[in-house]
Amino acid sequence: MKYSEQAFERAEAELSRRRKRAEEIHIKRTEEINRIAPEIAVLQRSLSNTGAELMKLVMEKREDTAEIIEKVKEKNLRTQETIKDMLQVVKGDRNYLDVPYSCAICGDTGYSGGARCECLKGLLKKYTIEEINSNCHIKLHDFTEFRLEYYDNTSINGAVPREKMAQNYQFCRDYALNFGKGSPSLFFFGRTGLGKTFLSSCIAKQLTENGFNVAFGSILDFLRAVENERFGRAEGDTLEILINADLLILDDLGSEFQTAFNESALYDIINSRINLDRPTIISTNLSASELNGRYNERIVSRITGCFDPIPFIGKDIRHVKRQFKY
Numbered sequence: 207m208k209y210s211e212q213a214f215e216r217a218e219a220e221l222s223r224r225r226k227r228a229e230e231i232h233i234k235r236t237e238e239i240n241r242i243a244p245e246i247a248v249l250q251r252s253l254s255n256t257g258a259e260l261m262k263l264v265m266e267k268r269e270d271t272a273e274i275i276e277k278v279k280e281k282n283l284r285t286q287e288t289i290k291d292m293l294q295v296v297k298g299d300r301n302y303l304d305v306p307y308s309c310a311i312c313g314d315t316g317y318s319g320g321a322r323c324e325c326l327k328g329l330l331k332k333y334t335i336e337e338i339n340s341n342c343h344i345k346l347h348d349f350t351e352f353r354l355e356y357y358d359n360t361s362i363n364g365a366v367p368r369e370k371m372a373q374n375y376q377f378c379r380d381y382a383l384n385f386g387k388g389s390p391s392l393f394f395f396g397r398t399g400l401g402k403t404f405l406s407s408c409i410a411k412q413l414t415e416n417g418f419n420v421a422f423g424s425i426l427d428f429l430r431a432v433e434n435e436r437f438g439r440a441e442g443d444t445l446e447i448l449i450n451a452d453l454l455i456l457d458d459l460g461s462e463f464q465t466a467f468n469e470s471a472l473y474d475i476i477n478s479r480i481n482l483d484r485p486t487i488i489s490t491n492l493s494a495s496e497l498n499g500r501y502n503e504r505i506v507s508r509i510t511g512c513f514d515p516i517p518f519i520g521k522d523i524r525h526v527k528r529q530f531k532y
């Protein structure tokens with residue numbers, strides 16, 4: 207996986223912030239313990255003196271050095287346990303004087319055993335997705351901004367748009383709240399201006415706030431980026447990021463150019479994510495017959511077989527919105 211220099215710089219800066227914060231807390235806690243429980247501080251100093259003692263022993267080259275070192279180690283372990291027991295009594299936390307790093311594996315350095323730690327990989331992935339999303343220019347919205355009154359309250363072909371949208375809204379909120387690896391893939395379909403992109407963006411915002419990696423953009427922009435990278439016109443790994451994001455939202459299926467490359471890349475993305483059990487949300491203004499006419503059978507059958515259909519109905523709310531004075 208290739209990451210941009212910018213993603214590395216941001217990850218380094220974040221890790222450095224985390225280390226600094228952990229060390230500041232550690233210093234404050236050490237001062238507090240010195241003040242309220244000086245007996246613990248005395249034990250701690252005795253621990254830090256043993257390093258010098260051991261060094262002296264090694265220099266003296268005594269015959270029983272190994273034996274003494276073993277004893278000192280045992281004593282140190284006992285002292286450490288005593289300190290922890292005392293911290294439990296004083297602060298209710300045995301590990302109160304450990305440096306509270308966000309990642310206990312790497313101590314917020316980003317590396318463990320010479321390899322990238324999972325925490326660094328997570329940050330690189332997060333920042334890379336943010337870069338990709340920022341190139342796609344779709345504004346994120348909050349569920350609280352949703353206005354049901356924009357939707358018509360009269361029946362159209364036996365269904366009331368406002369009722370249907372109330373269901374869709376509730377469904378999307380629940381989806382975002384309960385999101386996980388087994389969540390279903392969704393297919394938002396209906397005419398332009400019915401809130402498909404809006405509700406997708408609400409899901410994207412909520413999941414991002416909950417710590418998930420969400421790649422969200424128009425299919426046109428995503429496929430253009432993939433193509434530019436494939437033919438060496440740009441640097442990056444958009445295809446891999448789209449396949450591996452926790453949630454991928456492909457907005458406006460049908461807006462991309464109809465080329466063999468796009469069709470193959472699109473199938474690759476959708477199919478790989480299904481195989482990896484990673485949910486995808488696709489939205490489109492295309493009707494069922496337009497979808498069938500435009501895409502080959504294997505893409506259509508993946509969408510119809512593996513995505514839950516969510517219909518959006520009613521009149522284009524962009525006209526209705528102008529009548530409301532918010």
Ligand SMILES: [Zn+2]
Pocket residue numbers: 309310311312313314315316317323324325326
């Ligand atoms: Zn780590």
